[in-house]
Amino acid sequence: MKDKGKWDIYIQPKSNWFELRLLDVWKYRDLIFMFVKRDFIAQYKQTILGPIWFLIQPLITTIVFIVVFGKIAGLSTDGQPQILFYLSGVLFWNYFSSTFLKISETFLANTNIFSKIYFPRLVVPISVVLSSMISFGIQLILFVIIFTYYLISKDFYPAINSGILLFPILVLIMAALSIGMGIIISSMTIKYRDLRYLVTFGVPLLMYATPIVYPLSSIKDPTFIFLLKLNPMTGIIETFRYSIFGIGVLDIYTLFYSAFITIILLILGIAIFNKVEKNFMDSI
Amino acid sequence: MSEIAIQVENLSKRYRLGSSGTGTIVSDVNRFVARIRGKEDPTKKIGFVNDRTKKTNEEFVWSLQDINFKIQQGDAVGIIGKNGAGKSTLLKIISRITSPTTGQVKMRGRVASLLEVGTGFHPELTGRENIFMNGSIMGMTRQEIKSKFDEIVDFSGCERYIDTPVKRYSSGMHVRLAFAVSAHLEPEILIVDEVLAVGDAEFQKKCLNKMDQVSRNDGRTVLFVSHNMTAIKTLCKKGILLKNGMLIGDGSIDDVVNLYAENEIDSLQTSISDLNNRQGNGLLRFVDIKFYDLKGKPTSHFFVGEGVEIHVSYEADDAFFMSTKTTIDIDINDSLNNRVAWLSSSIYKKNIDADKKVIVFQVEKIRLAQGDYNFNLYAANDLGIADWIMNVSRINILYNDYYGTGGKVPEKQLAMVTDFSLR
Numbered sequence: 089m090k091d092k093g094k095w096d097i098y099i100q101p102k103s104n105w106f107e108l109r110l111l112d113v114w115k116y117r118d119l120i121f122m123f124v125k126r127d128f129i130a131q132y133k134q135t136i137l138g139p140i141w142f143l144i145q146p147l148i149t150t151i152v153f154i155v156v157f158g159k160i161a162g163l164s165t166d167g168q169p170q171i172l173f174y175l176s177g178v179l180f181w182n183y184f185s186s187t188f189l190k191i192s193e194t195f196l197a198n199t200n201i202f203s204k205i206y207f208p209r210l211v212v213p214i215s216v217v218l219s220s221m222i223s224f225g226i227q228l229i230l231f232v233i234i235f236t237y238y239l240i241s242k243d244f245y246p247a248i249n250s251g252i253l254l255f256p257i258l259v260l261i262m263a264a265l266s267i268g269m270g271i272i273i274s275s276m277t278i279k280y281r282d283l284r285y286l287v288t289f290g291v292p293l294l295m296y297a298t299p300i301v302y303p304l305s306s307i308k309d310p311t312f313i314f315l316l317k318l319n320p321m322t323g324i325i326e327t328f329r330y331s332i333f334g335i336g337v338l339d340i341y342t343l344f345y346s347a348f349i350t351i352i353l354l355i356l357g358i359a360i361f362n363k364v365e366k367n368f369m370d371s372i
Numbered sequence: 373m374s375e376i377a378i379q380v381e382n383l384s385k386r387y388r389l390g391s392s393g394t395g396t397i398v399s400d401v402n403r404f405v406a407r408i409r410g411k412e413d414p415t416k417k418i419g420f421v422n423d424r425t426k427k428t429n430e431e432f433v434w435s436l437q438d439i440n441f442k443i444q445q446g447d448a449v450g451i452i453g454k455n456g457a458g459k460s461t462l463l464k465i466i467s468r469i470t471s472p473t474t475g476q477v478k479m480r481g482r483v484a485s486l487l488e489v490g491t492g493f494h495p496e497l498t499g500r501e502n503i504f505m506n507g508s509i510m511g512m513t514r515q516e517i518k519s520k521f522d523e524i525v526d527f528s529g530c531e532r533y534i535d536t537p538v539k540r541y542s543s544g545m546h547v548r549l550a551f552a553v554s555a556h557l558e559p560e561i562l563i564v565d566e567v568l569a570v571g572d573a574e575f576q577k578k579c580l581n582k583m584d585q586v587s588r589n590d591g592r593t594v595l596f597v598s599h600n601m602t603a604i605k606t607l608c609k610k611g612i613l614l615k616n617g618m619l620i621g622d623g624s625i626d627d628v629v630n631l632y633a634e635n636e637i638d639s640l641q642t643s644i645s646d647l648n649n650r651q652g653n654g655l656l657r658f659v660d661i662k663f664y665d666l667k668g669k670p671t672s673h674f675f676v677g678e679g680v681e682i683h684v685s686y687e688a689d690d691a692f693f694m695s696t697k698t699t700i701d702i703d704i705n706d707s708l709n710n711r712v713a714w715l716s717s718s719i720y721k722k723n724i725d726a727d728k729k730v731i732v733f734q735v736e737k738i739r740l741a742q743g744d745y746n747f748n749l750y751a752a753n754d755l756g757i758a759d760w761i762m763n764v765s766r767i768n769i770l771y772n773d774y775y776g777t778g779g780k781v782p783e784k785q786l787a788m789v790t791d792f793s794l795r
Contacts, residue, residue, distance in 0.1 A: 095478040096479060098477075099476055099479075100476045101472050101475070101476075126494055129501070130494055201492055203469060204485070205467070207509060370387060
């Protein structure tokens with residue numbers, strides 16, 4: 089063929105590890121939008137409370153935390169109102185765990201569509217990240233309302249500081265981390281289904297290795313602190329709490345570490361995902 | 373000469389037999405190490421022909437091997453081959469559901485598969501939302517869908533229910549709505565796999581009409597997979613013949629269908645003596661059924677008005693011939709399983725010859741309308757049924773100017789082609 093550039097579609101056996109085809113994903117942006125819309129609409133159809141469920145779930149989790157960890161176990165909340173302390177952690181943890189779990193099911197849950205029609209498979213995890221962002225947004229509003237209520241009517245003087253400017257970056261890292269880890273697991277579950285079980289019970293347990301129900305400052309053992317800081321979610325949550333409550337210190341290195349690990353996992357994830365998406369139908 | 377729409381070069385696809393994955397992490401690691409060192413995959417073997425009927429110890433099977441062809445823009449191309457010849461694998465690669473092991477495919481324009489209708493339909497969403505959902509899965513932009521929305525709704529005939537969740541739709545409405553979206557996709561390359569076709573006969577006919585229109589009027593490229601030679605011959609200009617994963621024919625549809633017919637002989641020669649979906653006391657057992665034209669050439673494709681010889685061979689115990697009335701029947705059924713003909717030795721009031729091992733039924737002029745016909749074999753004596761096998765074999769009847777006037781008969785509207793004259 090005289091003009092190779094004229095072909096619209098090339099099908100080849102192996103892609104480069106980093107052949108991203110982001111342009112392809114961009115072409116399917118309308119599909120991402122439709123997936124997000126579908127998830128949002130379908131989630132609470134035929135429920136009485138509808139989208140209110142977005143709020144009930146973190147609220148009840150927070151109440152349980154207050155009772156179990158606050159009242160019974162008497163864990164420290166670094167002097168902050170318990171509801172705000174727990175909710176701030178739940179907010180981020182919910183996003184991470186639900187997005188991560190859902191993305192890790194990408195291939196297994198969509199076999200039906202994937203076996204029939206082509207579209208860039210990355211569209212699915214991207215749409216999950218975005219649709220979870222909607223519930224994150226709604227829950228964030230709830231948090232802001234309660235926070236404001238405490239500011240006005242309670243004896244509550246948090247040291248809100250410029251760290252709050254990092255908030256968009258925290259969200260970005262959190263989203264990238266969940267998609268990166270999610271696509272790694274989703275690619276590997278095609279061959280090794282064991283991972284699916286590991287992840288389903290492992291993620292809820294991982295919450296205890298993240299300073300959600302306790303502040304990092306309550307840990308005294310330096311080995312423990314080091315281990316906790318290995319968890320990339322630690323930097324995100326500690327930074328968020330520092331910026332709104334003024335508790336602890338702004339540990340920029342831990343945050344850098346989180347960002348670094350996230351980028352590594354994201355790159356690795358995209359590479360594996362790329363590799364796997366082309367042939368997964370043969371081994372599913 | 374028009375442009376090339378699809379160009380397939382040295383395409384091969386290998387599948388692993390047995391369990392997927394090498395099963396052990398050790399061999400996965402072995403393969404990985406070999407790959408990063410740039411060596412050949414140690415678990416890979418080549419040069420093995422895909423023939424399902426032979427058992428093998430090989431770990432891999434080549435579903436497609438070294439396929440090369442080009443398709444011009446606007447051509448309707450029929451892809452022909454027996455089950456397992458690699459047709460569906462080829463379509464899967466072209467529609468990017470799986471990727472080839474070696475080789476490449478280059479295409480111009482958007483590819484869509486007509487019969488994968490309703491992919492991504494969500495029962496909780498309304499008809500309107502699902503049109504957008506389904507359309508964007510197939511690669512349409514929101515703008516495109518918006519501009520065609522009214523047309524799609526019109527075509528589907530679901531206007532009243534367009535804001536009702538599709539889970540409340542009848543299955544017929546569901547299919548109509550889904551098909552309406554696919555029909556308005558307007559891809560440059562359309563893939564139709566009749567083998568995978570769902571829906572009733574009417575719906576399938578609708579698909580075929582749409583496909584015909586698309587290739588004739590709109591100048592789009594169509595790839596059509598079917599076992600129905602008549603449909604392929606009417607719809608396609610060119611053909612590609614696959615056998616055991618290899619391309620053995622590429623050219624005009626008539627040549628390729630003929631080549632296919634000749635190749636079919638292989639499968640007709642396989643013995644039916646080890647079929648076990650049979651009834652009867654076994655005093656007589658059918659061994660084989662073969663079809664020949666009157667020149668003695670074995671084939672399973674006949675034109676209306678041609679002569680057909682059916683050779684039925686059998687093995688029988690002496691006990692079978694002890695009886696006074698021995699008979700062998702052939703039942704011919706059309707593709708909808710309606711009995712269209714019954715050939716029986718009992719018509720001639722003759723008993724089966726105990727010395728022979730084969731009985732020949734000669735049909736001087738077969739006047740069945742075009743289509744596929746299935747055969748049942750039946751043998752009995754006074755004591756009861758000796759052997760009875762349903763659907764042992766089939767032939768395909770094609771229409772080719774039976775009346776010698778150049779006039780055509782409409783497809784699927786007649787059961788037989790009868791002689792007549794005008795005065």
